[in-house]
Amino acid sequence: MKHKILVIQTSFLGDSILSLPFLQLLKKENPDAAIHVVSTPQSAEIFEASPVVDKVIPLDKKKTHKSITATIRFAKELAGEKYTKLYSLHRSFRTSVIVYFSKVKESYGYDTASASFVYKHKVRYRKSYHEVRRLMEFLQNEVAENGWRITPEINSRQKLAPEKDTYIRSLFTDKKIIAIAPGSVWETKMYPAEHYEEIIRYFSDRDYSIILLGGKDERELCDHLAKETDALNLCGVFSLLDVHCILQECVLLICNDSALAHLGVSANIPVEMIYCSTIPEFGFYPYHDKGDYSGYRELQCKPCGIHGRHACPEKHFNCGYLLHPEIVVKKAETLLHGEKI
Numbered sequence: 001m002k003h004k005i006l007v008i009q010t011s012f013l014g015d016s017i018l019s020l021p022f023l024q025l026l027k028k029e030n031p032d033a034a035i036h037v038v039s040t041p042q043s044a045e046i047f048e049a050s051p052v053v054d055k056v057i058p059l060d061k062k063k064t065h066k067s068i069t070a071t072i073r074f075a076k077e078l079a080g081e082k083y084t085k086l087y088s089l090h091r092s093f094r095t096s097v098i099v100y101f102s103k104v105k106e107s108y109g110y111d112t113a114s115a116s117f118v119y120k121h122k123v124r125y126r127k128s129y130h131e132v133r134r135l136m137e138f139l140q141n142e143v144a145e146n147g148w149r150i151t152p153e154i155n156s157r158q159k160l161a162p163e164k165d166t167y168i169r170s171l172f173t174d175k176k177i178i179a180i181a182p183g184s185v186w187e188t189k190m191y192p193a194e195h196y197e198e199i200i201r202y203f204s205d206r207d208y209s210i211i212l213l214g215g216k217d218e219r220e221l222c223d224h225l226a227k228e229t230d231a232l233n234l235c236g237v238f239s240l241l242d243v244h245c246i247l248q249e250c251v252l253l254i255c256n257d258s259a260l261a262h263l264g265v266s267a268n269i270p271v272e273m274i275y276c277s278t279i280p281e282f283g284f285y286p287y288h289d290k291g292d293y294s295g296y297r298e299l300q301c302k303p304c305g306i307h308g309r310h311a312c313p314e315k316h317f318n319c320g321y322l323l324h325p326e327i328v329v330k331k332a333e334t335l336l337h338g339e340k341i
Contacts, residue, residue: 002032002033002034003032003033003034003084004033004034004035004036004081004082004083004084005026005030005033005034005035005036005083005084005085005086005087006036006037006038006078006081006083006085006086006087006102006104007019007022007023007026007035007036007037007038007086007087007088007089008037008038008086008087008088008089008090008095008098008099009037009038009039009043009047009089009090010038010039010040010043010059010061010090010092010094010095011040011089011090012185012259013040013042013043013046013240013259014258014259014261014262014284015089015131016039016040016043016046016047017046017152017154017259017262017263017265017266018131018132018135018152018262018284019089019135020046020050020152020153020154020266021132021135021136021148021150021151021152022087022089022132022135022136022138022139023035023037023047023050023052023053024050024052024150024152024153025136025139025143025150026052026087026138026139027052029139029141033084034054034055035052035053035054035055036053036054036055036056036057036081036083037053037055037056037057038057038058038059038078038098039056039057039058039059040058040059040060040061041058041060044056044058045239045240045241046154046240046241049154049155049156049158049159049241050153050154050155051153051155052153057078059074059098061094068094068097071094071097071098072097072101074098075097075098075099075100075101075102076101076102078098078101078102079101079102079103079104083102083104084104084106085104085106085107085108086099086102086104086106086107086108087107087108087109087138088107088108088109088110088113088119089135089138090113091109091110091112091113091114091125092113092114093114093115095109095113095114096109096113096114096115096116096118096119097115099118099119100115100118105120106120106121107119107120107121108120108121108122108123108138109121109122109123110122110123110124110125111123111124111125112125113125123137123138123140124137127283128281128283129283130148130283130284130285130287131283131284132148132149132150132287133148133283134283136148149287149288149289151265151266151268151288152262152265152266153266154241154244154263154266156241156242156244156245156248157245157248159241160241160242160245164238164242164245165245168242168245168246168249171211171232171246171249172249175207175208175209176207176208176209176251177208177209177210177211177249177250177251178203178208178209178210178211178250178251178252178253178254178332179210179211179212179213179246179247179250179252179253179254179255179264180196180199180200180210180211180212180213180225180231180253180254180255181212181213181214181218181253181254181255181256181258181260181261182196182212182214182218182221182222182225182255182256183214183215183217183218183221183222183235183256183258184256184257184258184308185258185307185308186277186307186308186309186310187308187309187310187311188276188277188304188305188308188309188310188311188312188317188319188320189256189257189258189276189277189278189308190221190256190276190320191256191274191276191320191323191328192317192320192321193221193224193225195320195321195323195324195325195328196225196325197225197228197229198325199254199325199328199329199332200225200229200230200231201229202325202329203329203332204229204230204231208251209232210229210230210231210232211231211232211233211234211246211250212225212226212231212232212233212234212235213234213235213243213246213247213260214235214236214260215235215236216235216236218235218236219233219235219236221235222235223235234246240263243260243263244263244266244267247263247264247267247269248267248268248269250267250269251269251270251336252269252270252271252272252332252335252336253267253269253270253271253272254272254274254328254332255271255272255273255274256273256274256276257273257274257275257276257278257284257308261273261284261286262284262286264286264291265286265287265288265291268288268290269290270290270291270292270335270336271286271288271290271291271292271335272286272291272292272293272294272328272331272332272335273285273286273291273292273293273294274293274294274295274323274328275293275294275295275319276295276308276317276319276320276323277302277303277304277305277308277309277312277319277320278303278305278306278307278308279295279302279303280293280295282303282306290335292331292334292335293331294323294327294328294331295319295323296318296319296320296322296323298322299318299319299322301313301314301318301319302319
């Protein structure tokens with residue numbers, strides 16, 4: 001009978017994508033183990049499409065498992081699985097409660113986790129590392145130290161419905177396509193729409209087709225951009241895995257500091273991430289050799305938060321407006337030609 005390892009990752013979607021390299025290396029070190037992942041319902045499809053994950057267990061923090069009682073009940077159900085090891089990639093108090101009541105003896109968590117005393121093994125949380133490299137600290141081997149730039153593997157094509165496959169293929173004619181994802185959960189991470197309009201017009205004038213990607217919440221923004229330009233708005237039309245398939249066919253992705261950037265890294269295409277209120281030093285930049293980023297640095301108020309905010313605290317949003325489109329375009333051109341500045 002296979003022994004089972006539990007990994008808890010209930011953070012944002014982008015964090016889930018960036019945890020895939022850790023899971024891949026974990027499987028390589030434990031080829032005979034079954035790997036189970038506790039995730040949010042929003043990230044479940046990402047882990048279900050991973051070739052190394054055997055089971056995904058959704059934790060609905062906003063509804064079903066919102067109360068502490070429901071969380072403890074959830075953890076006790078996990079205890080029945082008799083896991084041999086547990087890795088917690090999330091540092092919240094709720095996660096520590098789950099770890100405590102799941103009764104896994106060999107548990108690993110960050111030293112900065114809330115109620116970190118519940119973990120048998122504590123790993124140093126290194127703020128200066130990229131998130132992928134940071135997660136590799138749990139394994140502490142030579143690959144983790146020197147070869148951490150592992151591409152997140154997502155088997156999206158296997159889960160693509162035939163009718164969607166046909167439609168996606170119809171999009172990619174003789175023209176080269178650039179994908180732009182202008183949205184974010186946080187308003188201060190969103191590059192100004194008027195700047196995106198200039199970027200879209202620049203590449204449209206040079207015979208590129210532009211598609212707009214994102215979730216249903218970004219539909220209105222992308223409707224506006226599509227109306228002002230000749231871009232095709234695909235926001236809210238496809239699932240996350242469908243978007244991964246679309247990105248594999250694109251020549252470039254331009255986006256904010258958001259989950260779509262990490263999906264672009266997984267698709268192994270050039271990715272330019274635009275930093276407004278956040279900075280690359282937080283450890284979420286596109287780390288593959290086709291990735292780069294742009295940002296306006298000369299501001300004392302930047303960064304104003306690790307996750308961004310719903311409004312600029314200084315009420316000017318200069319981190320977005322002062323990053324002129326020509327700067328973003330110049331960086332994008334170098335990526336299209338296989339170079340970095």
